[in-house]
Amino acid sequence: MCLETSVGPLKMKNPLMLASGVLDMTRGSMERFREAGAIVTKSVGMGERKGYGNPSVVELEHGLLNAMGLPNPGVDEYLKEIEGIDVQKIVGSIFGKDEHEFARVAKKIEVAVDAIEMNMSCPHAGSYGAGFPTDKISDAVSAVKESVNIPVFVKLGMENIGRRARAAEEGGADAIVAINTVRAMSIDIETAVPILSNKVGGYSGPAIKPIGVRCVYELSEEVDIPIIGVGGITTAEDVIEYMMAGASAVQIGTGVYYRGEKIFEEISKELREWLEAHEYGRIKDVIGAARA
Numbered sequence: 001m002c003l004e005t006s007v008g009p010l011k012m013k014n015p016l017m018l019a020s021g022v023l024d025m026t027r028g029s030m031e032r033f034r035e036a037g038a039i040v041t042k043s044v045g046m047g048e049r050k051g052y053g054n055p056s057v058v059e060l061e062h063g064l065l066n067a068m069g070l071p072n073p074g075v076d077e078y079l080k081e082i083e084g085i086d087v088q089k090i091v092g093s094i095f096g097k098d099e100h101e102f103a104r105v106a107k108k109i110e111v112a113v114d115a116i117e118m119n120m121s122c123p124h125a126g127s128y129g130a131g132f133p134t135d136k137i138s139d140a141v142s143a144v145k146e147s148v149n150i151p152v153f154v155k156l157g158m159e160n161i162g163r164r165a166r167a168a169e170e171g172g173a174d175a176i177v178a179i180n181t182v183r184a185m186s187i188d189i190e191t192a193v194p195i196l197s198n199k200v201g202g203y204s205g206p207a208i209k210p211i212g213v214r215c216v217y218e219l220s221e222e223v224d225i226p227i228i229g230v231g232g233i234t235t236a237e238d239v240i241e242y243m244m245a246g247a248s249a250v251q252i253g254t255g256v257y258y259r260g261e262k263i264f265e266e267i268s269k270e271l272r273e274w275l276e277a278h279e280y281g282r283i284k285d286v287i288g289a290a291r292a
Contacts, residue, residue: 063205
């Protein structure tokens with residue numbers, strides 16, 4: 001059973017990618033996931049960013065709530081960390097306050113990665129991430145495309161995703177990544193205080209999978225570029241569902257918390273078994289099956 005897939009020009013041995021923000025701060029931690037088709041780095045910007053204070057992560061009934069605040073050492077320092085990394089494919093996640101900053105970061109990190117992922121989806125980082133203006137997305141993507149010679153993906157949150165995806169496509173994006181965590185919060189009723197230090201964070205895990213699947217399904221009608229599905233994936237069946245909705249590949253983040261470091265190896269095995277049992281020869285044959 002063939003698990004090979006491609007997202008625009010990026011070819012992968014399987015459709016499973018480690019999502020940004022999960023054990024991807026160091027080269028050593030990323031190399032523990034060599035069974036993934038690709039690794040997405042921590043989101044990095046031009047300079048160091050410390051992020052929010054603790055508590056920054058809390059486990060809830062159906063997922064994880066976090067507000068990290070895009071902590072990173074800055075692109076120049078991070079390049080030293082990922083130099084010579086031994087993984088199949090690596091995608092550099094970047095953020096910026098405007099088109100010029102996005103382009104500068106992209107140009108710097110291009111030397112060490114196989115593709116760029118523009119983070120326009122973090123739900124709790126102010127003017128960065130999901131706060132990046134929709135009417136500026138096309139220009140920002142175009143600026144990054146002009147500055148690099150590798151594929152450029154745009155990661156979007158669920159809010160206003162159709163319009164934002166069309167803007168990314170107009171700017172020349174090679175793929176859309178959907179979705180990021182969902183803006184949420186939790187309150188300690190004994191103290192009447194929000195649990196996270198930032199008060200509001202992003203919710204991930206099984207609870208948001210139906211939202212992610214819906215977004216991928218709708219986006220597959222609205223844009224003509226590939227889609228990478230993200231949100232609540234912990235099993236091979238979850239992967240198949242996203243791909244039937246129209247995703248060419250998927251990213252796994254919180255699933256690592258639930259299933260451990262071998263999740264990519266285990267889901268790859270489960271995918272082959274599912275394909276054989278359902279008489280599919282290739283994972284690519286599943287893409288968009290629910291749209292037929």
